[in-house]
Amino acid sequence: MEEATFLTRFAKKVTIVHRRDVFRASKVMYERAANHEKIEIKTFKNVISWLSDENGLTGAVLEDSRDGSKENINCTGAFIAIGHKPITKFLDGQLEMDSSGYILHKENTMTSKEGVFAAGDVVDTRYRQAITAAGMGCQAAIDAEKWLESQH
Ligand SMILES: Cc1cc2nc3c(=O)[nH]c(=O)nc-3n(C[C@H](O)[C@H](O)[C@H](O)COP(=O)(O)OP(=O)(O)OC[C@H]3O[C@@H](n4cnc5c(N)ncnc54)[C@H](O)[C@@H]3O)c2cc1C
Structure with a gap:
């Protein structure tokens, strides 16, 4: 909702496509959009599927999840926003993580495996910003x- 509202500053029209009719966004953000x-x-x-010509994106084909009917919409840009999921599957069974896949710190930035340190979005369930990730990267380097x- 936040990104869609932001895009209205630059786009003539913004279409939000969603597979359900329930949104996880806050009520105020949903209503604003x-x-x-x-x-x-x-x-x-x-x-x-996406539609394109020699100049780039021209639209998308949407399928209704209830009856399978299809419709085409026109668009010249697409932004994919499908939530936050840390890419930590490859660490399964090696580092302790929470149920959403965020790596857990044991002591400062050290993980459950001694000598392995984690920083940034893979541990941060709240802020997930460039500056906080960079700051934590610095902490991990010092640790x-x-x-x-x-x-020694
Ligand atoms: C659309 C969008 C807009 C944003 N806008 C802002 C903003 O305006 N201001 C702001 O402060 N923050 C913004 N952020 C958040 C910011 O981008 C992140 O918080 C920051 O990039 C996190 O840094 P990171 O180093 O933890 O992770 P990332 O930047 O995600 O870096 C992780 C790296 O690890 C690599 N990687 C993944 N798996 C493996 C693997 N198995 N082996 C090797 N490499 C791997 C990835 O390719 C990637 O290069 C935005 C994020 C998004 C998605």
Whole structure:
């Protein structure tokens, strides 16, 4: 909802395509988008293919998740926003994580495996910003250096 509302500053029209009719956005953000004159919300729809010509994107084919009917919409840009999921599957069974896949810190930035440090979006369930990730990266570098020194 936030990104769609932001895009109205640059686009003539913004179409939100969503596979259900329920949104996880806060009520106030949803209402701001739903009441915006440039925003159209299409619920129970999945994008099943993109349409293009030699100049780039021209539209999308949407399929209704209830009856399988299809419709084409015109668009020249597409932004995919399908939630936050840390890409930590490859660490399954190696580092302790919470039920959503966020890596857990044991002590400062050290993970459950001694000598392995984690920083940024893979551990941050709240802020997930460039500056907080970079700051935590610095913390992890300092912790790693101190840990290496302690090994001698
Ligand atoms: C649409 C969008 C807009 C945003 N806008 C802002 C903003 O305006 N301001 C702001 O502060 N933040 C913004 N953010 C958040 C910001 O981008 C992140 O918080 C920040 O990039 C997190 O840094 P990171 O180093 O933790 O992770 P990332 O930047 O995601 O870096 C992780 C890296 O690890 C790599 N990787 C993944 N798996 C593996 C693997 N198995 N092996 C090797 N490499 C791997 C990835 O390719 C990637 O390069 C935005 C994010 C998004 C998605």
